[in-house]
Amino acid sequence: MGDNSSASNSNDERELKEIRNLLWGPSIRLDVFRRWSQGFEFTDIEPSALVQKQGGPCAVIAPVQAFLLKILLMETPGHSFSDLTLDKCKRLLIQALCNILMKCKVTHYRIVTLPEVCTEAKENANEDSEGNIRSTADDEMQREDPNTAVYIISSITNRIALYHTLLLQHNVQPEHRELSPKEFHERLGVLNFESIEQVEKYYTENFNALSGPYGVLLFMYTVLLTKGIGNVTSELSDTSEPLIHNTYGYGSQGLINLMLTGRAVPHVWDNDQDVGGLKLRGINQQADVGFITLMEQMRYCTVGSFYKNPKNPVWVMGSETHLTVLFSNEKRLVSPETPCETARRVFKSYDPDGNNFIPSALLGDVLSALDLVSDPEYVDIMRKKLDPENLGIILLNAFMDEFFPIDQRSTPDTFDLMHYNGIPGSNLANKVKYRKGTAILLESDLKVMCSSSNHMLTCLQTKWPNIEVNWHDGVPSLN
CATH class of the missing domain: 1.10.238.10 (EF-hand)
Structure with a gap:
């Protein structure tokens, strides 16, 4: 397996470097990298709601939250938001990540890892007759089917991964220190899995990889590596700008679309459009989770029906600077059009x-x-x-x-809406909590007039032009 492993190692080092350049450009600003350096964490007050600590990583966190809510609303009947245990929420998170990865899989799942060194783990390892460090995990790895799960990084990184396994065996919590962007990328490793069940098992047994200080980044790299750098660049068409803005740190529309649909296309309209001989790629089928944006009202883009009318009543909402999530348990909001x-x-x-x-x-x-x-x-x-x-x-x-003299409508006249914003400072009392509102669709075809400061209503009107919403605790923030 040595030659194949060396070749795989070389290929993945090259592809990870290309992904780094595609995401960040030629250089990474330390402040932007730090804003993205966080794990997937749930808030105390709302068990299933993820916390976004700083601006930037909503391009990953909001889609993950949307898929988590999709599973909770549509596939877990009889749920109660307040009764969810931490273990249940962890399972929901892993399911959401797997939902996203399944849309991106081309040949196999390629999980990006960040092995850590720990002195206590080294002391529990043994040396063989040639002075190489070994442990019981070495033997397990030798018995592993190379087509199922392969460490395709250098031998020293393999050992670091084994030390981390020993940490878990001895219940030792690793001490995290802040890594520079250079250190972070030098330490990255890759695991290959053939089935999504193996991915789910890996994340279940290594949940700290998700909740640790680089969990969001590691999952984003996993999505891009599983999709394949060549496939991502061909769908983007234009790679002159990085997927993460090098000054403000927000994710591009191509990155958002990749997380939501498995395709890194740069536009949000239906299908491809030919503009002056240029093929501009959009969303090619009805999405599982929708997308609406304030930018459409500002005439910056046109959101197509595949996004506005998804399979599930969950929409990622875009403002000029941030992504939040709108959702409802009213399934008739996504029933087939009359x-x-x-x-x-x-x-x-x-x-x-x-x-x-x-x-x-x-x-x-x-x-x-x-x-x-x-x-x-x-x-x-x-x-x-x-x-x-x-x-x-x-x-x-x-x-x-x-x-059409008989005006049939599948959408109810009144329904409840819920809103999620992961940034504590954008919530009441700085606590991330779902906000509830009661919506009514007016009979008139004229839009409800709203003040320019009510960005929530303005955004909702791109989906329901004649909507009014009574939010129970004031209008939630899109920023």
Whole structure:
């Protein structure tokens, strides 16, 4: 196995270096690296809520929180947020990480590790006749199927990993010291696993790898390595800017999309779009967890239906600087669209300014997109009927009354929403806690007018234009 191990070691060192450059650029600012250096930690007051200690790592923490909530809401019936034990929350976290990794797997799972040296562990190790350090874990590793779990790092790093195993055996807690970016990357190792069950078992037995001071970084590297650097760069198209902003430390849209969908595409619209001969890649199928953003209201992007209408009532919410999570236990929020809802969505896709009318010249395009009769003669007749005063516009209500007179809706008129923000300082009394609100969808097609400071409502209106929400403890912060 020696030659293959050396080749694997060399390949992974190269790929980890490429991932480092893709994430951080040519140099890593120490303050940005420190902000990302945290583990996955639950808050005391809300057992299943993760804490984000500083700005930056929400590009990983918010998607992980969203998948955790998806599992809790949709796959764990009868749950109660307040009754969750720490062990249950740990299992939910590991399941969430595995959900994300399954979307990224190409050939096998490649778990990035950070082995640590400890004097007490060294003293419990033995030397063989040639002076090499060995332990009972050495023998276990020799018996391991090389295709199942392989340490593909140098022999000295293998020994460091064994020392860490001995720490666990002797119940010794390693003393963590802050690593420089250079030290962190020099110490990284890799484990290969063939099945997600093996990954889940590894994280269960080595939970400290997730909760330790570099747990978030290690998981991000694991996602990128499992996906493969070549696949990531081909999906990004443009790699001139790092995935983590080198000044402010926030994650790019490509990184967010990779965490949510397993694809590092840079845009949030549906499918690919051709703009001036350039193929701009978007979301290619309905997402398990959705995404909505304040930036759409500001005209910086267009979020497609695959993100706005996910399979589960959980959405990552984006502001200019931060990611939070919106969720609900109302499954009807993601039930299949009725023909009426499809018609409204398609009509409004030709009305990007939200005016509830379209230029009459676009009527044929809307009818065609809805698979309705769109022969030119018929379109002319309907254009005159829907715009009798020849104003050059067609109102949404007139269009719906003509083609969909029975207005069926799958979404309930009222429902509860919950919101998560992982930064303590953005919560009441600096305690990370889910915030609850009661939403109502007004019958009018006109948007609810809100002040420019109510970013929460502004963001929600990109998904539900006629929504109003009564938050029980004041409006939560998106920042």
